[in-house]
Amino acid sequence: MQKKEPIQISSLGEFIGWVKQLDFKKCLFRGVPNAEYRIQASAYRRPKEENRNLEKFLQINKHLIADARLRGHGERDGRELGDLEILAQLQHFGAATCLIDFTHNAQVALYFACQKDSKWEKNQRDSENPPDGKVYAVPNDPLNFKKVTPDLLKEKISYFLPRSQPYGRDRQLYHWEPGYQNNRIIAQQSVFVFGAPEIDENEACIIEEECKKDILIELEQVSGINEAMLFPDFDGFSRLHREDTLYEELGASDYFRRAERAHSETQYEEAILNYDKAIELDPQDSETYLWRALAKRALGQNRDTIDDLDKMVKINSNPHAFEMQGKVLSHMKEDRKAIAAFDKVIELDPDNPSCYIRRAIAKWNLRQYQETINDIDQHLQIEPDDFYAYRLRGKVNEDLGNLDEAKRDFQKALRFLSPNARSIGEIKSNIQRIEKRIVEKN
Structure with a gap:
């Protein structure tokens, strides 16, 4: 494949566009932090440049x-490890x-291309500007790489790194995904890739230095890609807290992420403490109030x-916020408050079918039967094929003693159910019960 001139990248969107056109x-x-770096094995760079050759590369x-x-x-x-397995462990450290x-x-590679070049920082001169980064892309196909199988894994390193260039053809390149994968390999x-000390680039893009931080x-x-995600093991955790890393105070988003983790592990008290800190730093984030409310509810x-919940809708008075408030209040059996919340949703978004049915359930709980039916009717005008709405209206009509209407509702619900639906038995039983009541009534 003909080598193309690298394009300049200044944003994540531009990078994704570049990847799509490959x-x-x-x-x-x-990804490499310095655009001058080639695709080279680190062992190849250990000797002085004039002493680099295939024999030395194998020997190292x-x-x-x-x-x-x-x-x-x-x-x-x-178990005795193969040569490649030992090298993988050594590379990890x-x-x-x-x-x-x-x-x-591709975005993981972009992350590494946006890092500072530690070698440049060590040897920088005041007159020099920090380097651009670079992302390389190479085709992953059998023409380029031979996959390392379990049988190949038993081979000595000399099998993969011949001492001389094969006559008339390129060196065989290999790609290997270790069967034993630590958290870092999985995250990244x-x-x-190996088999040659250096690999030719096919396509590449330049990451402009002044844009690295924003990217x-x-x-x-x-994408949630950061150092903590890419280095999730203990060694990576230590990297985050090394001496040369500037200590930064946690922000609202940091506390929110901590709260999310605790919340997902049902550590609700710990979650609330972190939601508190997030709100202290950013009191206008309505979503944090919602999640703290859910933790308190638990x-x-x-x-x-x-x-x-009241604070959430005071900050963000959109239909979604009121709908979330209503749903939580319904779960809490606070039906009157839930109805008020759904009233606001319908006022702001009258075509929202789910809120009519949710408000109907709250009204049914309060035995406001006719208003329940009115809301179900509104819902069915928007979603006329909803079996759940017909089933609910059938139950309400049965409670009201409107047996003929209840039977028709259950029959309609049955019509919109798939043949294997679990609710079929229940609805058929409801119809039989109502038919029996009609006979008894007459």
């Missing part, structure tokens, strides 16, 4: 594997090997739940 559907991506990796075995790092769970990190996820959707913010906001703190 000539190949399946590809692997690699063989010695690394041998030393690791001598130090007792050649086994895991009582920062050793220079023949393995080159790629990812299936990593794949190792990282976009990646976190849009703890049976009904009065505080209602207070938070």
Whole structure:
């Protein structure tokens, strides 16, 4: 494939556009913080440039594997590791090997391309500007790469790294996704590419240095990609808190994420503490009040739940906010308050069918039967094929003693059900019961 001139990227949207126009559907991506960096194995860069060759490249990796075995790092769970497995473990902890990190996820590669170049920072001159980043894309197909199978995994490293260039053809390249995958490999959707000390680029894009910070913010906001997500293991957690990392106070979004995690694990008191901090820092975020209300509801703190729901709709008086308020109040059996909330939804969005049916249920609970039927009728004008609405109206009509109307409603509900629906038996039973009552009445 002919090499194209890299295009300049200044936003996440532009990057996604670049990925979509690639000539190949399946590809692997690699992001580097300095656009001058080529696709090279880190072990190849260890010798001085004038001493780099295929023989030296193989020797470095063989010695690394041998030393690791001598130090007792050649086994895991009582099983002897293959050469590639040892190299993967060493690479995980920062050793220079023949393995080159790629990812299936283009946005993960973009994240790494948006990082600062630590080597440049160490050797920078005042007259130099920080470097642009770069994302490489290479086709992931059998013509480019041979997949490492369990049988190949048993081979020595010399099998994959021949000492000389094969005559008249390119060196065989391999791609390998380890069967034993730690959390970091999974999070980064990593794949190792190897077989040559350097790989030619097919397509690439340049990430403009002045846009790196904004793109990282976009990646976190849009895709949830950040350092904590990509390095979820203990080693990665330690990286987040290393000495040269600037300590930053937690923001409202940080506390909200902490609260979400605690909430999902039913640690409601811990969740509420973090929702409190998020609200303290951003008191105008209506969604946080909703989630704090749900946590308080789970703890049976009904009065505080209602207070938070009131605060939510005071900040954000849109139909969705009132609908959420009404749904939570309905679950709490606060039917009168729920009706008031659904009234607001219908006032703002009269074509919302679900709120008519929800308000109807609340009114039914309060035995406001005729108003219940009126709401169901409104709902059916918008969704005339809703079996649930006919079933509900059938129950209300039965409560009112309108047996003929109830029978017709249940028959209509039956008409709109699929043949295998679970409710068929219940509705048929309702019809039989009503028919029996009609006979008794007459």
